[in-house]
Amino acid sequence: MAAVDSVKLFADRFQGTALTPGEVGYDDARSLWNGDIDRHPLVIAQCVTDEHVVEALAFGVEQGIDISVRGGGHNFAGHGVTEGGVMIDLSDMHDVTVDTAARRVRCGGGTTWADLDAATQEHGLAVTGGVISHTGVAGLSLGGGIGWLTRKAGLSCDNLLSARVATVDGRVVNASADENNDLFWALRGGGGNFGVVTEFEFALHDVGPLVQLGLFFWGTEQGPDAFRFMRDYIAGLPDDTGVQIVGLNAPPLPFVPEQYHFAPGYILAVVGWGSPEEHAAVVQPIRDTLPPLFEMVTPIPYTDLQKMLDDAAPWGILAYEKALYLDDLTDDAIAVLSDHFPRKSSPMSIMPIFAMGGAYANPGEDDTAFGGSREAKWIVNISAIAPEAAVLDAERTWVRTFWDALRPEASGSGTYVNFLNDADEDRLRASYGAAKYDRLAQIKSKYDPDNRLHLNANINPAR
Numbered sequence: 001m002a003a004v005d006s007v008k009l010f011a012d013r014f015q016g017t018a019l020t021p022g023e024v025g026y027d028d029a030r031s032l033w034n035g036d037i038d039r040h041p042l043v044i045a046q047c048v049t050d051e052h053v054v055e056a057l058a059f060g061v062e063q064g065i066d067i068s069v070r071g072g073g074h075n076f077a078g079h080g081v082t083e084g085g086v087m088i089d090l091s092d093m094h095d096v097t098v099d100t101a102a103r104r105v106r107c108g109g110g111t112t113w114a115d116l117d118a119a120t121q122e123h124g125l126a127v128t129g130g131v132i133s134h135t136g137v138a139g140l141s142l143g144g145g146i147g148w149l150t151r152k153a154g155l156s157c158d159n160l161l162s163a164r165v166a167t168v169d170g171r172v173v174n175a176s177a178d179e180n181n182d183l184f185w186a187l188r189g190g191g192g193n194f195g196v197v198t199e200f201e202f203a204l205h206d207v208g209p210l211v212q213l214g215l216f217f218w219g220t221e222q223g224p225d226a227f228r229f230m231r232d233y234i235a236g237l238p239d240d241t242g243v244q245i246v247g248l249n250a251p252p253l254p255f256v257p258e259q260y261h262f263a264p265g266y267i268l269a270v271v272g273w274g275s276p277e278e279h280a281a282v283v284q285p286i287r288d289t290l291p292p293l294f295e296m297v298t299p300i301p302y303t304d305l306q307k308m309l310d311d312a313a314p315w316g317i318l319a320y321e322k323a324l325y326l327d328d329l330t331d332d333a334i335a336v337l338s339d340h341f342p343r344k345s346s347p348m349s350i351m352p353i354f355a356m357g358g359a360y361a362n363p364g365e366d367d368t369a370f371g372g373s374r375e376a377k378w379i380v381n382i383s384a385i386a387p388e389a390a391v392l393d394a395e396r397t398w399v400r401t402f403w404d405a406l407r408p409e410a411s412g413s414g415t416y417v418n419f420l421n422d423a424d425e426d427r428l429r430a431s432y433g434a435a436k437y438d439r440l441a442q443i444k445s446k447y448d449p450d451n452r453l454h455l456n457a458n459i460n461p462a463r
Ligand SMILES: Cc1cc2nc3c(=O)[nH]c(=O)nc-3n(C[C@H](O)[C@H](O)[C@H](O)COP(=O)(O)OP(=O)(O)OC[C@H]3O[C@@H](n4cnc5c(N)ncnc54)[C@H](O)[C@@H]3O)c2cc1C
Pocket: 033, 068, 069, 070, 071, 072, 073, 074, 075, 076, 078, 079, 080, 090, 109, 110, 129, 130, 131, 132, 134, 135, 136, 137, 138, 139, 140, 141, 142, 143, 144, 145, 146, 147, 191, 192, 193, 195, 196, 197, 198, 313, 418, 419, 455, 456, 457
C-alpha cells in the first residue's frame, strides 16, 4: 500500500482533481451504479485530459497499488472502484464531437450513452449503444456492446474506428486499422485490459430521430406459449429489426391497464427503423397469433427509446447477474425459462433476452476480439436487482439456480464478458475461445506485461 505521504504528494501535484477519504465529493465519486459495491480508494484521480490519466497511471504503477478505471461505472462487479488503490475517474471526460460529413463521432473515455445519443441524434445519426442511457460508452464498447441497433448496425465495438489510449508505460498511443493494429483488434471486445481509452471514434448510421416501437406483454402463466410464439415470430422478422424479450414486472405506466400493474410477465419489444405503416405490418401477426394482455405501438424519438428502461435499473440499486448464450430457444430451454423466471422474489429483478442475428453476424469470428460466437442467436441475462441487501442475498440464489438449470441448453460454457459478474480465467477462456484468449494474452503482454490493469474481465499476460 502507498505511504500516506506519497498519496498526499500525488494529490498536491496532480493537475486534475484528487479526492482522498473524508474530502467533500469522495463518497459520491467512489459510488457506482451497483450499490452493493462499497470500496475505498486511497485516492480518486478525476481526470479531464490525457495528461491527467498518464499522471494517475504513473502514480499507481510507481506505488505498486491497484489501479481501477471508471468509465460509466456500470460494471456489475464494480471493477471501476478499488479498495486501497488509485481510482482513475473519467466521468468528466465526456466531450462529444460529431463529424456529419464523415459520419463519425469522437467522444471522451467517460461519456455515457445519453450524452453520445443526444449529440449524434441532432443529426439523425447513431451508433449501437446499450439499452440503459446512463451506461458508459467505454466499458460497454470495449467488451462488445449490444443494444437496439445491433441487428441493424452490429455491436458497438464493430463500429469502432479508432481510439486514443494511455498505456501503463506512460505513453499515449492511437489505435486504428492503420496504427497499432494489434491494440485496435484487442480493444474491440478485449475490455479495459490494454490501457485507458481517453477518446473513442465510432462510425455513425442513419437512425430516427423518430423510430417505431411496439411493446407486447404476456403473463408468466402464458410463459411456454409466449416463448414459443416469440421464438418463431422473431425468426421471421426483417434482419435489421431491433428486438428484445424482457422478463419483468409490468410497470405502473399509463399504457399498462391497472390490473396488470406489477404483474410478472414477458415483454416483447419490436423496434422498426422505417415508417409507421411498415412497422404496423411487421407487428400485426403478433395480435393475430397470440393476442397479448396489453400492448403499446407508437413512434418514439430514438433518444427516448434509449432511456425507456432507465427506471428499471436505477443508479445505486443492489445487483448481481449471470448470463449465457443460446443457439436456439429450444422447447427445453423454454421450459426452464418459464419455470424459473417466476420464482424471483424481488419485483425489480429482470431477465433481458437479446435476439442476435442480422448485422451482428456479419463480421468474421476473428475480425474482432469479441468474446462470443457470431452465430449465437440469443443472450440470456438473469439480473437480480434489489433495494436492500437481504433481498439481494435471496435473489443471488435465484440467479444461480436459474442459470445452473439453463446451462445444459447453452452454447458452450462461455458468456458475453460484459455480463460476467464473477469473471475467472476459465470462464473468460471459454468466452473468447482458446485461440482468441491466447492472442489477447500476447497483446496484453506487450501493453501491460505486469498486469497492472487487472480490475476488469482480466486477461493474464502471456509469459
Ligand atoms: C443497468 C445496466 C444495463 C446494461 N445494459 C447493457 C446493454 O444494453 N448492452 C450491453 O452490451 N451491456 C449492457 N450492460 C453491461 C455493460 O456493458 C457493462 O457493465 C460495462 O462494463 C459498463 O461500462 P461502464 O463504462 O459503464 O462501466 P465501468 O464500471 O466504468 O467500467 C467497466 C470496465 O471497463 C473498464 N473501463 C471503463 N472505462 C474505461 C476506459 N475509458 N478505458 C479502459 N477501460 C475502461 C473498467 O476498468 C471496467 O473494467 C449493462 C449494465 C448495466 C448495469
